[in-house]
Amino acid sequence: MVMELFFSIQIQSLLCLLLLLFLLLLFAYFYLYFVGHGRHINIKNSTHKRSKQPSAAAAGGGGQGFKIYPILGALPEFLYNRHRFLEWTTQVLRRCPTKTSVFRRPGKVHGIMTANPENVEHMLKTNFQNYPKGDRFNYLLQDFLGEGIFNSDGELWKLQRKTASYEFNTKSLRNFVLENVVVEMDTRLLPTLEDASRRGYVVDLQDILERFAFDNVCKLAFNVDPACLNSMAANNATNAGAGAEFEFMRAFEDAATLSSGRFMYAFPIVWQIKKLLGVGSERRLRQAIHTVHKFADNIIRSRMEANSSSSSLQNEKDLLSRFIANEENNSPEFLRDIIISFILAGRDTTSSALSWFFWLLSSRPDVQNSILKELQAIRIQNTNTGENNNTFYFSFNQLRDMQYLQAAISEAMRLYPPVPVDTKACLTDDIMPDGTFVGKDWFVTYHTYAMGRMETIWGKNYDEYVPERWLDDDGMCCQESPFRFPVFHAGPRMCLGKDMAYIQMKSIAATVIERFEIEVVDGDKRPEHLLSLTLRMKTGLPVKLTKRERL
Numbered sequence: 001m002v003m004e005l006f007f008s009i010q011i012q013s014l015l016c017l018l019l020l021l022f023l024l025l026l027f028a029y030f031y032l033y034f035v036g037h038g039r040h041i042n043i044k045n046s047t048h049k050r051s052k053q054p055s056a057a058a059a060g061g062g063g064q065g066f067k068i069y070p071i072l073g074a075l076p077e078f079l080y081n082r083h084r085f086l087e088w089t090t091q092v093l094r095r096c097p098t099k100t101s102v103f104r105r106p107g108k109v110h111g112i113m114t115a116n117p118e119n120v121e122h123m124l125k126t127n128f129q130n131y132p133k134g135d136r137f138n139y140l141l142q143d144f145l146g147e148g149i150f151n152s153d154g155e156l157w158k159l160q161r162k163t164a165s166y167e168f169n170t171k172s173l174r175n176f177v178l179e180n181v182v183v184e185m186d187t188r189l190l191p192t193l194e195d196a197s198r199r200g201y202v203v204d205l206q207d208i209l210e211r212f213a214f215d216n217v218c219k220l221a222f223n224v225d226p227a228c229l230n231s232m233a234a235n236n237a238t239n240a241g242a243g244a245e246f247e248f249m250r251a252f253e254d255a256a257t258l259s260s261g262r263f264m265y266a267f268p269i270v271w272q273i274k275k276l277l278g279v280g281s282e283r284r285l286r287q288a289i290h291t292v293h294k295f296a297d298n299i300i301r302s303r304m305e306a307n308s309s310s311s312s313l314q315n316e317k318d319l320l321s322r323f324i325a326n327e328e329n330n331s332p333e334f335l336r337d338i339i340i341s342f343i344l345a346g347r348d349t350t351s352s353a354l355s356w357f358f359w360l361l362s363s364r365p366d367v368q369n370s371i372l373k374e375l376q377a378i379r380i381q382n383t384n385t386g387e388n389n390n391t392f393y394f395s396f397n398q399l400r401d402m403q404y405l406q407a408a409i410s411e412a413m414r415l416y417p418p419v420p421v422d423t424k425a426c427l428t429d430d431i432m433p434d435g436t437f438v439g440k441d442w443f444v445t446y447h448t449y450a451m452g453r454m455e456t457i458w459g460k461n462y463d464e465y466v467p468e469r470w471l472d473d474d475g476m477c478c479q480e481s482p483f484r485f486p487v488f489h490a491g492p493r494m495c496l497g498k499d500m501a502y503i504q505m506k507s508i509a510a511t512v513i514e515r516f517e518i519e520v521v522d523g524d525k526r527p528e529h530l531l532s533l534t535l536r537m538k539t540g541l542p543v544k545l546t547k548r549e550r551l
């Protein structure tokens, strides 16, 4: 018995020793890689000859790209830099000669990241068919978005795109959007800001703009007013405002954040297990999706019933009615998917752009003055021509004439694009225009944030906020090529809401700037951002408002 125990202890000690030795070897191996032999991979090597399994060097190039370790790929660097993902990837791409680098995750997951306009044109337009959203994207967002336009490829996408493109070009939809914006400003935004300025409160401008955008896009999508901006004022005072609409907004926010959180798992198996067991973030996601679906289903069902019993839909101007009227495939589930995709697309994008714009503006009185001058000129012109009898808000034509403001907002989006990175899947092996090999099933990410900060695209002053760079000699704001400035995507899947977004953003910016001076609390510090589907400020945008003297 004693001997048995003795041998058992011996064996256990031996096993421990072996394990220790193995760990030591592993540590030494990776230590050498990190410190001494760290390998960079990038894409300078622009050979057009394709090998079945391209070597790391052939797929990268120039020795400047992401560090790729055996087995772990770029994971160590990714984990180390996860909190500053955009800055890190921008730095890497900037030092790559063709602004593209291979990125490998553990296992067989390969991809490239690019900030090269020619590559962007190739994937978003020239070889569009080869770069769909792909199975991974669809799978991660399927629970929330189903088959909606934002999460579909092929025929399903085409069908939605066709109907939506037609509707987005109609004057009636444009007017509907502008009317909603004016009402929301008049009844909620301005009273909220006026109240804050009168009492000297600090308010979170990002939160206000997000609530504004959510109210707005819900009106556009299914003519429902969640009154989020109202419930904020109510919340501040009495903690009221917890109706079904408010619950819907909260649930929508959670569902979007938690769904996009799935992209950030270093090991996707973790969220899959959580989903299977119904625990943690996946349990919260399931609940949030249930609330969103229930709310949307009720509206869709009652709207469809109204449609079958009368022709009342003809008077409705929102997107849901327009899709119901379009007879092709309008099952309640499909309509729900469509509506949710639109709300997601139009929700945080304009608020993100405006939040960064207002932050940039707070340290640039010269730009503010130029905007004020432009607004004043438009007001004077208005009095002379009698264009708009309502001297309070700006008409569509007046908004169109705000060229400097358009430039100032575009310049803010160059530096802080609301959708900072966007990823597609590669269907079959391909070679990018810069010579980078892309394999079947690789992911391809175009990096809008990095592209806005490339000297090769914007010149030496790329990191300065200069609205004038967008203006021609006549002071007109020029269009930039969407492949150099893919803030609204490009090619057949280009953002459908671009014009609408500019109307909304210019209308809010002009109305607010004309009435208030905005001081950002700690404005000299750049706000930290959150990495989700859109570029949000981590701790909001705290501001103090002072009413301007009348112009």
Ligand code: HEM
Pocket: 149, 150, 161, 217, 341, 342, 343, 345, 346, 347, 349, 350, 353, 417, 418, 419, 422, 423, 486, 487, 488, 489, 492, 493, 494, 495, 496, 497, 498, 500, 501
């Ligand atoms: C500053 C504001 C906005 C920016 C920067 C922006 C940007 C983008 C980007 C980058 C995409 C491509 C995403 C992808 O599918 O890979 C996109 C798609 C889309 N956007 Fe926008 N967007 C904005 C506002 C809006 C608004 C207000 C709407 C209207 C509700 C809208 C509707 C859409 C739709 C429907 C798509 C999908 C198009 C398709 O897949 O065919 N967007 N947008």
